[in-house]
Amino acid sequence: MIKIAVLVSGSGSNLQALIDANLSGKIVGVISNKADAYALQRAKNANIPTAIIEHKQYPNREAFDDAMHQQLSDWNVDLVILAGFMRILSAQFVNAWEGKMVNIHPSLLPNYKGMHTHQRVLNTGDLLHGCTVHYVTAELDAGQALTQGVLKVAQHDNVASLAKRIHVLEHLIYPQAVEWICNGTIQHLENGQVLYKGQALEKPIQFCQL
Numbered sequence: 493m494i495k496i497a498v499l500v501s502g503s504g505s506n507l508q509a510l511i512d513a514n515l516s517g518k519i520v521g522v523i524s525n526k527a528d529a530y531a532l533q534r535a536k537n538a539n540i541p542t543a544i545i546e547h548k549q550y551p552n553r554e555a556f557d558d559a560m561h562q563q564l565s566d567w568n569v570d571l572v573i574l575a576g577f578m579r580i581l582s583a584q585f586v587n588a589w590e591g592k593m594v595n596i597h598p599s600l601l602p603n604y605k606g607m608h609t610h611q612r613v614l615n616t617g618d619l620l621h622g623c624t625v626h627y628v629t630a631e632l633d634a635g636q637a638l639t640q641g642v643l644k645v646a647q648h649d650n651v652a653s654l655a656k657r658i659h660v661l662e663h664l665i666y667p668q669a670v671e672w673i674c675n676g677t678i679q680h681l682e683n684g685q686v687l688y689k690g691q692a693l694e695k696p697i698q699f700c701q702l
C-alpha cells in the first residue's frame with residue numbers, strides 16, 4: 493500500500509477531501525510549516541500523525557527542506573501531496589521527490605502559474621477557469637498535468653465566488669488523481685514519461701462543471 497504524506501499550510505480542505513475519499517493508499521502523516529494551520533486539526537481528528545516544521549526555525553531553505561526530508565523518510569513515504577503548502581521547495585528537495593510529488597494549483601495550467609489566479613482570470617476576461625493537479629518539478633507550476641477541473645466563469649463571478657467554486661472542483665479532482673496514482677492507473681516512469689491506463693498521457697484528464 494502506498495504511503496502518503498500531505499504537506500499543508502492552511503485550512504486543509506483538500507486534505508479533508510483526501511481523508512474522506514478512502515484512498516487505496518494510506519495517509520501516514522501530515523506536515524505543516526505553520527503551527528496554527530487548521531489542517532493539523534483535521535489530521536488529528538482523523539488520527540493521522542502530524543509534524544510541525546516551521547521554516548522560521550531554520551537558517552535557510554536547504555536546512556528546512558532537510559528537516560522535511562528526514563520526517564518523510566521516518567514515515568517511509570512513497571508519495572508527497574502538496575495541499576495548500578505555501579513554501580517554495582529547494583530544487584534539491586524537488587528533484588529527490590521527482591515523480592513522487594504532486595500539487596494542486598487553482599488555474600488551468602499552463603495558464604496563470606503563481607499567485608492571484610482568480611484575479612488574473614477576471615482581469616483577462618477568460619470564459620473558462622479551473623484547477624490542475626500536476627507533478628512537481630523544480631520549475632514552479634510547470635510539471636506534467638494529470639487532471640483538471642474546468643468551470644465557466646459567470647458574469648457575476650468575483651474572486652471570492654471563483655475561489656469557492658474552484659474549491660469544489662479541487663475536492664473532486666485531487667482525490668481522483670491521487671487514487672489513480674495509488675492504484676497504478678497513473679504511472680510515472682523512470683524516464684519521466686507519465687502513463688494513464690498504460691498509454692502516454694498527452695493531456696490532463698478533464699472534469700467539467702459548466
Ligand code: GRF
Pocket residue numbers: 502503504505506507575576577596597598623659662
Ligand atoms: C487551494 O486552493 C489550492 O489550489 C492551493 O491552495 C489552496 C489550499 O486550500 N494550492 P486548502 O488549504 O486545501 O483549503
